[in-house]
Amino acid sequence: MSRLDCYAVVVFDCDGVLLDSNDLKTALFREVLASHGFPPAEIEAFSAFQSTNFGLSRYRLFQAALDGRFGAIRPVPIETLLADFxxxxxxxxxxxxxxxxxxxxxxxxxxxxxxxxxxxxxxxAELCDVLGARGLAGHFSAIYGSPATKADNLARIRAHRRASGGSDGERILFVGDAFADLQAARESEADFLFMARFSTVRPALEAEARAAGCGVIEDLRELA
Structure with missing residues (x-):
């Protein structure tokens, strides 16, 4: 029996699920802040927040940094940070x-x-380009990312399925590795499958996923 037997639709997060890129993203956030004058203490506070809240968009994360959540308010245009990142x-x-x-x-x-x-x-747009360049985009009916939230993008999938002749009652499985993925699944009435291997919050999220009755896999080799 496959873990996918009950599902017509399977949704994948990218970082830590499709690509082993969580450490890269954390390092790049730090590099961008350092290059635009954020002091080490603020970068450390930002990085601690970002690594435990993986899945939040760069738009929300950089805006929090500029608004002084981790230190002083910074007069750097968010567009500058976004473009550099x-x-x-x-x-x-x-x-x-x-x-x-x-x-x-x-x-x-x-x-x-x-x-x-x-x-x-x-x-x-960046994600579509990257997955296209890597030869992976053809596996997917659509690729959705920020600035929309993950919950909003799961709603886009339901709308896309209805427009394609799918039923409102179709079960959707969301394979993710972050609390943001679990929360989006809950908000969208999708089922959540935790992929643990590359998660930055593995112990805490694995415990919560199991307590909620969600499935847990080490990596995609266990998806069948």
């Missing part, structure tokens, strides 16, 4: 390894008749 992230994404079993898991899911999507906190 986007350049660094796009280049870095192309060199990050896929998570174990990714390609085989996507092929099996599609062969089983399931429709696949991506929902990520990463910038949507």
């Amino acid at each position: 986007g350049r660094r992230c796009k280049n870095g994404y192309l060199t990050q390894p896929e998570t174990p079993g990714l390609e085989a898991a996507l092929v099996r899911a599609r062969q089983g008749g399931r429709t696949l999507y991506v929902v990520s906190g990463s910038d949507e």
